[in-house]
Amino acid sequence: MGKVLMKGNEVIGEAAIHAGCIYFFGYPITPQSELVAYMAKRLPEVNGLFLQAESEVAAINMVYGAASAGVRVMTSSSSPGFSLKQEGISYLAGAELPAVIVNIGRGGPGLGNIQPAQSDYFQVTKGGGHGDYYTPVLAPSTLQEIIELTSEAFRIADDYRTPVILLGDGMLGQMMEPVEFRGIEEKEFKEKDWATSGTEGDGPPRVITSLDLSDIKLEERNNRLQEKYSMIKKQEIKVDSLYTEDAEYIVIAYGTVARMVQSAIEKAREEGMKIGLIRPVTLWPFPSEVISRISEDIKGILAVEMSAGQMVEDVRLAVEGKTPVSFYGRTGGVIPSVEEIYEAIMKLGKGVTA
Amino acid sequence: MKTVFKRTAGLKDNDTHYCPGCTHGIIHRLVAETLEELGALERTVGVASVGCSVLAYDYFNCDMTQAAHGRAPAVATGIKRVLPDDRLVFTYQGDGDLASIGMGEIVHSAARSENITVIFVNNAIYGMTGGQMAPTSLIGQKTATSPGGRTPRAQGLPIRVSEMLATLDGSTYIERVSTHNVPHIIKAKKAIRKAFETQEKQQGFSLIEVLSTCPTNWGLTPEESLDWVRDEMIPYYPLGIYKDIRKEREGV
Numbered sequence: 001m002g003k004v005l006m007k008g009n010e011v012i013g014e015a016a017i018h019a020g021c022i023y024f025f026g027y028p029i030t031p032q033s034e035l036v037a038y039m040a041k042r043l044p045e046v047n048g049l050f051l052q053a054e055s056e057v058a059a060i061n062m063v064y065g066a067a068s069a070g071v072r073v074m075t076s077s078s079s080p081g082f083s084l085k086q087e088g089i090s091y092l093a094g095a096e097l098p099a100v101i102v103n104i105g106r107g108g109p110g111l112g113n114i115q116p117a118q119s120d121y122f123q124v125t126k127g128g129g130h131g132d133y134y135t136p137v138l139a140p141s142t143l144q145e146i147i148e149l150t151s152e153a154f155r156i157a158d159d160y161r162t163p164v165i166l167l168g169d170g171m172l173g174q175m176m177e178p179v180e181f182r183g184i185e186e187k188e189f190k191e192k193d194w195a196t197s198g199t200e201g202d203g204p205p206r207v208i209t210s211l212d213l214s215d216i217k218l219e220e221r222n223n224r225l226q227e228k229y230s231m232i233k234k235q236e237i238k239v240d241s242l243y244t245e246d247a248e249y250i251v252i253a254y255g256t257v258a259r260m261v262q263s264a265i266e267k268a269r270e271e272g273m274k275i276g277l278i279r280p281v282t283l284w285p286f287p288s289e290v291i292s293r294i295s296e297d298i299k300g301i302l303a304v305e306m307s308a309g310q311m312v313e314d315v316r317l318a319v320e321g322k323t324p325v326s327f328y329g330r331t332g333g334v335i336p337s338v339e340e341i342y343e344a345i346m347k348l349g350k351g352v353t354a
Numbered sequence: 355m356k357t358v359f360k361r362t363a364g365l366k367d368n369d370t371h372y373c374p375g376c377t378h379g380i381i382h383r384l385v386a387e388t389l390e391e392l393g394a395l396e397r398t399v400g401v402a403s404v405g406c407s408v409l410a411y412d413y414f415n416c417d418m419t420q421a422a423h424g425r426a427p428a429v430a431t432g433i434k435r436v437l438p439d440d441r442l443v444f445t446y447q448g449d450g451d452l453a454s455i456g457m458g459e460i461v462h463s464a465a466r467s468e469n470i471t472v473i474f475v476n477n478a479i480y481g482m483t484g485g486q487m488a489p490t491s492l493i494g495q496k497t498a499t500s501p502g503g504r505t506p507r508a509q510g511l512p513i514r515v516s517e518m519l520a521t522l523d524g525s526t527y528i529e530r531v532s533t534h535n536v537p538h539i540i541k542a543k544k545a546i547r548k549a550f551e552t553q554e555k556q557q558g559f560s561l562i563e564v565l566s567t568c569p570t571n572w573g574l575t576p577e578e579s580l581d582w583v584r585d586e587m588i589p590y591y592p593l594g595i596y597k598d599i600r601k602e603r604e605g606v
Contacts, residue, residue, distance in 0.1 A: 054461075057458075058428040059428075061425035061432065062429070064419075064421070064425075064428075065419065065431060066432035068419045088422065088425075196419045199416065205416050205417050207419075208420060209402075
């Protein structure tokens with residue numbers, strides 16, 4: 001197919017179609033609106049369905065309905081709109097329905113602004129809605145990686161019957177890069193014999209619900225969910241690393257900001273500093289073991305985020321005091337420059353000869 | 355012996371959790387009989403709401419999905435839009451669910467003329483949570499959250515859902531019926547059947563508002579409750595067909 005130049009939001013849409021998702025329920029919000037518009041134009045061409053809902057709340061519940069009927073389905077939003085979807089995501093988790101929800105994050109809290117931010121980390125990685133649940137969170141840092149991770153998001157959703165979050169930010173959504181689609185694979189999807197699509201020929205009626213009035217039954221449901229989360233932790237952690245073999249210091253960053261961090265690290269290495277990058281690709285499950293192991297052999301860690309410091313809490317939990325952890329972040333939609341990250345790195349390396 | 359009446363295949367053989375004198379059981383039966391008569395049980399998906407009917411899936415003998423409070427029309431939209439056209443999708447919602455928290459979803463589903471059937475059970479009160487004021491509670495009605503009786507100034511005026519949704523160009527068939535006596539139950543059955551037939555014929559959004567009782571939270575006996583529907587509810591919520599443009603929608 002060759003390379004094409006596309007906008008991040010559009011890449012998500014096309015990647016979803018390549019992953020066999022032809023149903024999309026959306027609602028406009030900057031900076032993810034191009035995805036909604038792309039699906040409106042593209043899905044009828046592949047005999048799919050695009051529907052603009054009356055609200056994010058309605059959209060996520062349409063997703064719940066479509067998922068319960070057994071199809072691959074997606075919705076997307078940006079931070080304030082994503083908050084509105086949290087009720088539905090909790091229901092999807094409780095009723096064990098697979099779906100992919102995209103959050104192209106922007107500055108908050110409240111209405112915030114429309115600039116890129118990573119300040120929804122807590123919300124997406126700690127459940128976000130009510131009840132004991134987690135959602136797998138995939139955080140691409142390039143447009144090509146969006147293609148791979150969108151497909152992965154649908155696989156994980158179906159394999160574990162769980163909602164999955166694809167987390168980007170306004171920069172990833174708005175930027176253009178050349179990408180290559182490797183063609184729509186003829187995929188054999190898992191049969192969803194649990195789906196409520198009319199019983200015809202399938203035996204007795206099925207029920208999809210997250211309600212168990214009996215405490216014992218609800219605890220059983222919770223135990224089942226927790227077992228599932230343990231399996232996901234065992235099998236689905238993804239992490240990328242760079243220059244970690246000889247590293248004395250490690251920077252941990254994900255998504256958009258990891259790109260600036262990489263440039264800053266390369267600059268620091270040119271000056272002789274032994275520094276590497278760990279980039280969590282799954283934010284939940286978090287690559288705690290990788291970080292824990294490496295923290296035994298290094299002199300310090302710097303977490304860089306486009307937030308006031310959210311992922312750094314998971315880093316500290318993983319490190320368990322084995323090495324100092326410092327933080328550099330910008331908020332409000334400010335993207336930290338390579339220079340300021342480089343300076344933060346240099347502070348970390350004070351006393352290390354260049 | 356000749357069988358003159360039997361349980362409809364549309365209902366499962368479970369004990370009811372509804373209170374004595376509540377007409378949910380009757381309305382369940384009417385919906386279930388209709389689906390059986392249409393030969394649709396195996397190609398129907400029902401959407402249960404939050405409220406007393408939250409456990410509707412314990413009774414309806416077809417695939418059922420449980421929706422978040424008020425969101426049943428959105429969930430039904432998602433189901434209906436991705437399944438083949440021969441699938442019937444209905445929601446079963448109370449007045450708190452549909453007319454309060456779910457007002458956005460019901461209005462827009464009607465506006466889109468979603469080809470679904472809505473069974474709207476109006477008993478003018480929140481039952482499951484213990485008798486709080488509903489958007490459909492009558493003026494003067496004493497509830498847990500309007501202990502002095504609902505007043506227009508303090509709590510506003512009751513919403514007539516059927517009349518309101520009938521104003522939307524998207525809605526196809528809307529009728530209000532009652533369950534307070536046998537002739538009206540028979541009429542209600544006919545209306546419910548018309549609504550499902552509207553969906554079968556791809557004619558768009560249909561809603562049947564069914565006036566129902568809540569003896570427990572009204573503080574009345576079952577018999578008094580039936581009288582209360584007749585004497586208090588029907589004057590404010592007149593029965594009848596509010597919208598019927600099925601002919602116009604033929605072949606659309």
